[in-house]
Amino acid sequence: MNTLLTTGVPSAQDIAGVTPPDERRKRGPYATIECFQPIPCDPCHHSCRFGAIQEFEDINDIPKIDWSKCTGCAVCVAACPGLAIFVVDETYGEEECLIAIPYEFVPLPEKGQPVRLTDRAGIVVGDGTVQRVVSGRKPAGTSVVWVSAPKRLATVVRGFIPRKED
Ligand code: SF4
Numbered sequence: 001m002n003t004l005l006t007t008g009v010p011s012a013q014d015i016a017g018v019t020p021p022d023e024r025r026k027r028g029p030y031a032t033i034e035c036f037q038p039i040p041c042d043p044c045h046h047s048c049r050f051g052a053i054q055e056f057e058d059i060n061d062i063p064k065i066d067w068s069k070c071t072g073c074a075v076c077v078a079a080c081p082g083l084a085i086f087v088v089d090e091t092y093g094e095e096e097c098l099i100a101i102p103y104e105f106v107p108l109p110e111k112g113q114p115v116r117l118t119d120r121a122g123i124v125v126g127d128g129t130v131q132r133v134v135s136g137r138k139p140a141g142t143s144v145v146w147v148s149a150p151k152r153l154a155t156v157v158r159g160f161i162p163r164k165e166d
């Protein structure tokens, strides 16, 4: 069954297809493009000045990334109108990873703010902390919030709910 069509949440197989191999994950931050359906959209390709997101032959193509060219800069995260791109850095710390998440709510959270981490279905899966906030430049740019999370959740966390400081 295609869980993406029935629940809006990609399957483990979908996710595996957009996650780099272990060897790349250990080398530094990488983008993961969770855009699974053909739609007429390509700002991700045009936003990447490193040429990591392949040129589209057709505007409906599903984006393809070359992780050997990706620096993890997260410019594509801000450029994607579908909020479908994330950057994950599994080299951030011994116990923690860093995840760049597109964020369209206001007010923006602040650096140091604790958050409840959520998965792709919006289920709370753990606790994290805001490490960096990059305010979007309207109309084209979405704000990007970098949160630290337990490393075991690197491929799970794709959202968060801000908490008041304890
Ligand atoms: S994170 Fe930066 S280098 Fe990597 S694909 Fe996105 S824009 Fe390109």
Ligand code: SF4
Pocket: 033, 034, 035, 041, 042, 043, 044, 045, 063, 079, 080, 081, 082, 083, 084, 085
């Ligand atoms: S910009 Fe975002 S929604 Fe559009 S094709 Fe690229 S990844 Fe998909």
